[in-house]
Amino acid sequence: MDKDWIFHDSHIAFFRSPFGAIPCQEKITVALEVTTTEPIDAVILRLWKYGNQEEKINMHLINRIGDKRIFQGQMAAPDTPGWLWYYFIVTVAGRTYYYGNNHANLGGIGQIWDHEPPSYQVTVYRKGTATPNWFKDAVxxxxxxxxxxxxxxxxxxxxxxxxxxxxxxxxxxxxxxxxxxxxxxxxxxxxxxxxxxxxxxxxxxxxxxxxxxxxxxxxxxxxxxxxxxxxxxxxxxxxxxxxxxxxxxxxxxxxxxxxxxxxxxxHTGSDSIYFNKEGRYPGPGAYQSKDSPYFPWYRFTKWPEEYDCWWGVDTLPNVNxxxxxxxxxxxxxxxxxxxxxxxxxxxxxxxxxxxxxxxxxxxxxxxxxxxxxxxxxxxxxxxxxxxxxxxxxxxxxxxxxxxxxxxxxxxxxxxxxxxxxxxxxxxxxxxxxxxxxxxxxxxxxxxxxxxxxxxxxxxxxxxxxxxxxxxxxxxxxxxxxxxxxxxxxxxxxxxxxxxxxxxxxxxxxxxYYGDEAGMYGYRDPxxxxxxxxGKENQELLSWYKQVISLRNRYDVLRTGQWIPFYARSRVYGYIRKISGGRDVFNQAKKDNVAVVLFNADTREEARLSLDIGQWFKGTLADLLQEGQRIDVSSGQLRISLPPLAGKLFMDEA
Known part of the structure; x- marks a missing residue:
């Protein structure tokens, strides 16, 4: 059989919906595609909750086109936060196959295994959880x-x-x-x-x-x-x-x-009010007296010279x-x-x-x-x-x-x-x-x-x-x-x-301070x-100011939808989009579309014809080259990216 005769892609809504992490009590629908001429005895969704609760769910045939069959199953996130882990067990003509995460454990397209495979992850978080919105807008x-x-x-x-x-x-x-x-x-x-x-x-x-x-x-x-x-x-x-x-x-x-x-x-320092190994502080530290109020903070194996410390560094005694x-x-x-x-x-x-x-x-x-x-x-x-x-x-x-x-x-x-x-x-x-x-x-x-x-x-x-x-x-x-x-x-x-x-x-x-000024250096120190x-790399500093100002100016670059759409060889591209006057967190924001492209190749130019019509048709402004605009009214973005070049287009400047 073909190596892809069993198929699941957790990044595609058809195979897993909703995408990604989910709140407690949310239901998840998953699908598995099986292509074979042999009889399929069973397709099972094997679910593992919080590392100790196993559940096996029979998946049901929902569609068949020739030798291709689509099976679907549903699982519900528990009432408390944690993780769900899943893979598939397929029995064909009496033989059992497993389909799970890929070797790199990155999700997306998995692979067939002849033994229990690595599982796909679903993060389950507490319903109503949020992070501060102001922070998402920050630099x-x-x-x-x-x-x-x-x-x-x-x-x-x-x-x-x-x-x-x-x-x-x-x-x-x-x-x-x-x-x-x-x-x-x-x-x-x-x-x-x-x-x-x-x-x-x-x-x-x-x-x-x-x-x-x-x-x-x-x-x-x-x-x-x-x-x-x-x-x-x-x-x-x-x-x-x-x-x-x-x-x-x-x-x-x-x-x-x-x-x-x-x-x-x-941990604290050994030369501190709390441990006072060097005796620089007036009150008794844990090193000096078992009667010190700080003595219970530390773990001594043989007081006072032997104690638990951070990565074995004796100037950094660990605390309890x-x-x-x-x-x-x-x-x-x-x-x-x-x-x-x-x-x-x-x-x-x-x-x-x-x-x-x-x-x-x-x-x-x-x-x-x-x-x-x-x-x-x-x-x-x-x-x-x-x-x-x-x-x-x-x-x-x-x-x-x-x-x-x-x-x-x-x-x-x-x-x-x-x-x-x-x-x-x-x-x-x-x-x-x-x-x-x-x-x-x-x-x-x-x-x-x-x-x-x-x-x-x-x-x-x-x-x-x-x-x-x-x-x-x-x-x-x-x-x-x-x-x-x-x-x-x-x-x-x-x-x-x-x-x-x-x-x-x-x-x-x-x-990190000074990166914008062109600082070099290996690790510590x-x-x-x-x-x-007064000796900053002015070209680099000006670039930082320019792109930070663009981020601060456009909501779409901060909390707009992120849509990766091109990844070939050394070229990567994604779209940021706000539509309907709401960002991904349902905050009222101005509608915008941005297209971002990178060519990481140091020698080869990239000549691209990109279909972005499902996201935008019209005219895009090149935000990195003042006055430059590009017509994509047909939905096709045609562009040449020189070596080590990047582009940021916006539907309005």
């Missing part, structure tokens, strides 16, 4: 405070600490240093960026088109990265103080910009998030950490290593935030598809309605980098994006933090310029890498296309260089 900007801007014109360092090392000038290259006593790598290196610098650059961020600032940790801590918290209630004195943070939030809010903080709640006193301090008390900073002006939190926080802890944070501000946003650091993330042997409930509003969309970054580097073709890129689209609830898909760079990955320009692979170089060699002008030109062209994609795609685009004020 984010991530700031690593020490490296962004020193608000003192003379370069004054605020409250320098005795153990810190200061770079001789703002343009110096970040480097690892080692503790002279232990020999361990430490991050006590500082350039002098501070919150006053962020405040002074608000006009720049406003002009760029930013509406949300995500700050890496700002609380007191010995390191430059601040992920080793020493005092959750205090801005580090090298960055400013709590009152300055309040002023920053107020001034930003007046300019239409919200501030989101980084919450590091899975289920300890009631810790939960009261972080979440529940009237002056808890979460509430304290939100009352000072924070609009939300990004949770560091959220997969190491218990579900109940995250749910309590969300509840406390929403009680204080229903429009506050909770973002989680997740590196994979967050809809089916397994952490410590458990499926995480990030997107079922009671935990996160958004996650850091590292899969998006990886998919696009692979496409522009030629490591995925357009079809593979399409399937990877569709997998996310299918698995995430729609309101989450449109709230994803679509990043290109962050403090934990190499700068996009370095990767797109095809710098030598990071794992082939020492840190010292990485710092000395010099790219040729051709490499830089290639990287710049690719990054501009990637940014155009980022700004025209569903979700919340996030810019080289991805944490200082913003090059």
């Amino acid at each position: 984010m900007y991530q700031i690593f405070v020490d490296r962004f801007c020193n608000g003192h014109d003379e370069g004054k360092i605020l409250s320098p600490k005795q153990h810190c090392i200061f770079y001789p000038h703002w343009e110096a290259t970040p480097a690892y240093s080692r503790d002279p006593v232990t020999g361990k790598t430490v991050c006590y290196d500082f350039f002098g960026g501070n919150l006053l610098g962020v405040l002074k650059k608000l006009p720049y961020l406003k002009e760029l088109g930013i509406s949300v600032i995500y700050l890496n940790p700002i609380f007191e801590a010995p390191s430059s990265h601040k992920y080793d918290t020493a005092d959750y209630k205090k801005v580090d004195t090298m960055f400013g103080d709590n009152e300055l943070f309040r002023e920053l939030c107020q001034r930003a809010r007046e300019m239409g910009i919200s501030i989101i903080l980084d919450g590091v709640f899975s 998030e289920l300890e009631p006193s810790y939960q009261r301090f972080i979440i529940e008390d009237d002056d808890s950490v979460i509430k304290y900073w939100m009352r000072l002006g924070a609009k939300g939190w990004r949770l560091d290593v959220v997969d190491e926080l218990p579900d109940i802890f995250v749910k309590k944070i969300r509840r406390a935030m929403k009680e204080l501000d229903p429009d506050a946003v909770l973002i989680g650091e997740v590196w994979e598809d967050a809809s089916n993330k397994i952490s410590y042997g458990q499926m995480r409930e990030y997107l079922l309605g009671d935990e996160l509003d958004s996650v850091m969309n590292y899969p998006f970054r990886n998919i696009l980098l692979d496409f522009f580097l030629g490591q995925r073709d357009a079809r593979q890129t399409h399937l990877a994006l569709m997998s996310l689209y299918e698995n995430y609830p729609l309101h989450h898909f449109y709230s994803l933090m679509n990043l290109i760079g962050s403090h934990d990955v190499a700068r996009a320009l370095t990767i797109l310029s095809e710098a030598p692979p990071e794992d082939t170089l020492t840190k010292e060699q990485q710092a000395r890498v010099k790219l040729s002008e051709e490499q830089k030109k290639l990287g710049l062209a690719r990054l501009k296309l990637l940014v155009l994609w980022q700004m025209t795609f569903p979700g919340v685009p996030c810019i 080289l991805n944490r260089g200082t913003y090059p004020w």
